[in-house]
Amino acid sequence: MEHYIDDSAGKPSGNSPSVEFVRLFTHHQRRLFLYILSQVPNPVEAEEILQETNVVVWSKFSRFQPGTNFLAWVSQIANFEVMKFRTQKRREKVLFSDEFLQAIAETALERSESLEARRTALADCLQKLRPKDRELIQQRYAPGNRGKHLAEQIGRPANSVYQSLSRIRRTLMECIERKITPEVPS
Numbered sequence: 001m002e003h004y005i006d007d008s009a010g011k012p013s014g015n016s017p018s019v020e021f022v023r024l025f026t027h028h029q030r031r032l033f034l035y036i037l038s039q040v041p042n043p044v045e046a047e048e049i050l051q052e053t054n055v056v057v058w059s060k061f062s063r064f065q066p067g068t069n070f071l072a073w074v075s076q077i078a079n080f081e082v083m084k085f086r087t088q089k090r091r092e093k094v095l096f097s098d099e100f101l102q103a104i105a106e107t108a109l110e111r112s113e114s115l116e117a118r119r120t121a122l123a124d125c126l127q128k129l130r131p132k133d134r135e136l137i138q139q140r141y142a143p144g145n146r147g148k149h150l151a152e153q154i155g156r157p158a159n160s161v162y163q164s165l166s167r168i169r170r171t172l173m174e175c176i177e178r179k180i181t182p183e184v185p186s
Helices: 019-027 029-037 043-059 070-088 098-128 131-140 147-154 158-180
Strands: none
Touching: 019 029, 019 043, 019 070, 029 043, 029 070, 029 098, 043 070, 070 098, 098 131, 098 158, 131 147, 131 158, 147 158
């Protein structure tokens, strides 16, 4: 017997998670991955742990209390999955203690909100650039591209490209700072 989410009420139908749960679940995937990655240096292993965490989160959706901190709840589940992973990998040489990795993970979680705000601000600021500048910055940061190679591609001297990129980066940084720094009323 299948169960479906009743979109009109936002409540689960049968044994399915609510629409709000699904929204929170998908909204926090990136932050949860970065949280796990702060404890497991290998991105492939972090992705595997994220998948295991997602399976547990999904299976325990009925235990989540709406109105509470979803990220804190899934982070705790991720902690258990990281500890389980590390226990399985004990045979390999461990470079850092569990306490150290936990401290790093907590710091990553604390900073994830501000980093997400900066990422959102960057996306907004990129859209505000002149099309020519946006294209140049996107070409520069395309996978495998370098400044000299880009200069050759677009037929400009490398020094000129570096100066343009420096100006664009400065513009982006100023825009980001304006967006994330609250204005003080005078």
